[in-house]
Every structure is written in structure tokens, then in C-alpha cells.
Amino acid sequence: MSLSVFFSRNLHQLLNNLGSNSTIKFLKLQYCTCKQVHVWRFNLQNSVLANEARLGLQSLVFVRAWSNKTTKLKSRKLSTNRATPCKIEKRIVRASTINSKNQPAFFQPKTVNCHGFQQSTSVRKAIDWPATILVFDIETTGFSRRKERIIEFALRDLIGGKDSTFETLVNPEIPVSNTHAHGIRSYMVNRTDVPTFRELVPILLQYVRSRRMPGKPVLLVAHNAEQFDVPFITNEFQRCSMDIPEDWGFLDTLPLARRLVMPDGSKLPSVSLESLREHYGIPLAGPAHRAMPDATVLCNVLQRITFDLKLTVSQLLDLAFRPKRNFDVPP
């Protein structure tokens, strides 16, 4: 395989593709000092979300801000015209765009797309990968996949471009006892206006469909995915009596990281995401142990690992696994 062919089939060209601008602007805001999640409440009294009692007559947009600059937050009141359930669902989560090279969306003026996730192919036309690669991360109430629940979910399309990120808090319906790990407090998620995973599922499925290249599978990548993230997601889907789509495959970067060797031939002393970030000199993308910053770091780590191991996208697909069904999922 020639060098040019090899590079056309792997991930090393990605950094040049993270630059297009979002055009759909609904909620525009700038950065503030606090590290908490800010919530905008939109009055949708005329909505017709008949069977979504939890959402009731209102919906939320969750926006995270981590800058040190003091700025004002602005929101524009939603139209009170009748809205379809579909449109309301899209206001719950945030889809945003990477605005400049190596610049996470967190540090950019925010835009929230509430008009639906449109299929974006302009960037993809330049990259003929055999799969859509989505890097993701979750935050949970603890380590036990059986007892604990997801409280935050973030996705980042490796190709970048319009609406290439997706993130939301999730109502776990149980107390959050590990705030020390991620900074997410119980009152931030255990509220009727934060979507449960059941409410999130249709939105998530729609978002992934919007990023999927026709006829090609979706590869979802996470660090320690096989033992942690994927079992959590599988259990949440099972609680909803739903199956993970057949065209979703998962890739775990942890065993890949264990293959890496130092210049002296020794293996890396640690293969945690933080250690890999430091190993490759990747800058922090926000507070560690929050879903989107960790997903952003993993995007960079994945590219470095595939370069070091000389792995093509096709080879990554060969390493993908399907989630195992858990027959002992508590309600």
C-alpha cells in the first residue's frame, strides 16, 4: 500500500477538517465564569407533547460554560406557536460545531441547533471512510453498571463540521453520590426538566442517523468502552426495552493503548485517558471527567494511537464489537 493510499484510509488528516461554521443559530451566548451547567427554561405552553408528561409544557437547553471571562448570557424566547414533539425534543440537547482548528466548542460562542439534525455531507465527501466514527463519553453516578446510571452523554463526530458535537445531561432518577468525580450534583440532573435516558434515546438515534454516511456502519469509540461505557449504554437501552441499532459497532481504545510502546521498547506505565493525553502532549479541552472534554481529548488520542499503531479505519472496524446483552438489568 502506498503512503498516499494509507493516509487516505486512516485518521491522520482530521485536524484539517475541523473548521466549518454552524449556520443555524437559535440560542447565542457567550462565556461566563461559573463551572456549572446553566439552564434556560423556555415556555412552550402551546406545545403538543401529549405523552411526554415529564417534559410537560416546557423544555430546556443545557449549556455548559467554562471560560474564565465574565460575560453575559443571552437567550431568545422561543416561539409559542404550536411545536411538534420532534422539535421540542431537539431543544433538550445541544448540537454544536467545532469552530476552529484544535479549538473545542466550549471556548467558542455557542449556537444551539433546535431545527433538527440535518445530514451533513460536505466534509464527508472529501473523506471516503468505510464508517462514521463517533467518539463518545459518559458520566455516571458510579462504577457499578448494574446499580448506577448515566448522568451525562457526549458525542463528537471525528470528521467535524456542522453539528459535529452532541451533549446533554441525563436525569438518572437516583441520587448522585460521586460529585467529587465530575462536579455534577444531584440537583442539576434529578429534576423533571432534565431528560431521562428513555427520553434521550429517540434524540440520540436521530442524531446518529444524521451523522451516518449512507450504507456505512457507525463506529462508536470510547476509552474502556467494553467494560464500562457500552455496558452502561446497553443497560439503559434495555431499561427502555430497546436494542442498540444493528449498524452500531463499538471500539475500545484501552486495549489499543496497551499495545503502545515507548521509544525504549517498554510499554506505557499507564494507559488511562489522562496519561495518554499527557503522553501525546494534548492540551486539556475543559474540565477532566466531564463528558465532552474527555470525548474531545479521546478524539486526539485516537488519531495518535492509530498513527503509532499504523491502523486504518478498516482495521478499526475489524476491531469493533457488538454490545453483549445483559439479562440481569434492574429497573
Added chain:
DNA sequence: GGCCCTCTTTAGGGCCTT
């Protein structure tokens, strides 16, 4: 919970995820 490593395999400790 499962994988990896070693002072191992008739085992146990550390890592990795929050």
C-alpha cells in the same frame, strides 16, 4: 467487572472506567 502482569497458572494485586 474484567483485563493485564508477575514475585503466576492451585493467585493476587493493580489498572481502568465514574
